[in-house]
Amino acid sequence: MKPTVRAFLTCTLLPFLFGGCGNKQEGYEVRSGKVMWNTWRGDGLNGTWSEGVVTEDANGFEILQQKTGNMNGYAKNTQSVFYGPNTLEGADAKTFKLMDDAGMARDAKHVYDWGTVIKGADPESFQRTTLGYVGRDKNDYFYDGEPLHVRDMASFKILQDAAACSRDKKHCIWARDKFDYYVEKQANPIADSKGFQVVQSVYAKDAKQVYYGNSVLSGADAATFQGLGDTSGEFTKDARRVYRRGEPVEGWDAATIQLLDFSYAKDRKHAYFRLESSNAPLILAGADARTFEVIGPSSKGFGYARDAKQVYYGAEAIPGADPATFVLDAKDTEKASDKHRQYHYGRPGN
Incomplete structure (x- = not known):
């Protein structure tokens, strides 16, 4: 390899992929008694480093979690807590600690997700659920950091796993209690709690009616309503109609349809x-x-x-x-x- 080509790869491509020339990497760096925050601005071939001072005094500074992907990471000293280059205002450095390696942390007063306070969350009892974007404490459940104000915690149940109900899957019915079922952050009333059941992740039914996402599926027959088994979950039927994405499919024969x-x-x-x-x-x-x-x-x-x-x-x-x-x-x-x-x-x- 020619020297000029080797130098180009070392000082442009490699900083982006592996941390860069002079052992520089994205995230925190202690240098000359200060704490710096390094950010690579560019793509895999061209770009520049930007840096800023996190704190002028590196004494007692502790990196709890270095920058990973889009997550800036946490650090603290004896007085302050930091998320990336910014100070977490109001955070208690003495009691601050990580809860997991995916951006969750807490102190004596608050729970933090990617550096943002989850308002109302109890730090002693808070934990992630099997759906990573949903958390709970002793009082409530939280969807993307927002409280759901669950009406009955004792009967609340998560109905889907992360594979069946990813955050970007619209209309997915992911949880219920005896009063409501949940699609994303929205609670929807259940007509018949005892008979409620999910059908193919985005539909549900009870003895009285059929639901599609946040809506009641008008005209659907709950007694004969069933899924058709497609992997997307969008096709269902009852004795009279076939449905796709919550709408009747005109002309399809419900008695003989095969996917x-x-x-x-x-x-x-x-x-x-x-x-x-x-x-x-x-x-x-x-x-x-x-x-x-x-x-x-x-x-x-x-x-x-x-x-x-x-x-x-x-x-x-x-x-x-x-x-x-x-x-x-x-x-x-x-x-x-x-x-x-x-x-x-x-x-x-x-």
Whole structure:
């Protein structure tokens, strides 16, 4: 490697990835009796270091947690507590300590999450729950640091794990007590507490009504309401209708609907392709629902299917493809063939 190239990598790329020239790294640094806060401003190839003074006196300074990703980290001395370059006003340095390695800390008076006080939280009893963005103490539950003012702590129950109910999953019903169920920070009244149950994470039902997220699913029959088993949880049905994202799917036959792999579905009348966007599922024009079946996946997030007459790539029929002899390449599912020709991405060609 040429010296100029080596120098470029060492003083531009490596500071971002590994801490930089002169052992500089993002976060706290004790230097010449002062405590500095170092920040890299730039990308992996170009940028500069910025630094500021956290405190002029490094005596007694203790780094509790160095900067990690977007979390600045905590430190303290005998008088003050710091979150990144800033002093945590009102924090008690004598009793301040970390609660975990994900930004949670406490002192005698407060609980802190990423340097922000969780108002009203009891520091002695506060703890994270199995949903990392939800905490609790002896008096209440807290969602992203905000109190929920739970009406009945004794019956409060978390219903989902983090995989089923991630913070960014809209409409997810994650908890309940005997009075309410919860979607994000909102409490919603339960009509029949004894019969309440979650259906596929974003729906629930009791003996009286069906719920979708924060809303009652108008017209749904609670007695026959059930999930259809799709991984997204968005499809359900009752005796009369199929529902997607809390809305009836027009034309689908609830008695015979089947969700198939790779975004396909069928009922006694039609075959469908289920778009992941907000658009309604498409009817595959001319498809024979009786003989319709899925062949296998593609690498584009959908798949191949066929009936007695046609082969489909996603929602499109492949012109001229022979369904009886059409097969996918075992090594590359974007390639296929039949007795006539080869196909690539659902089109004739190698």
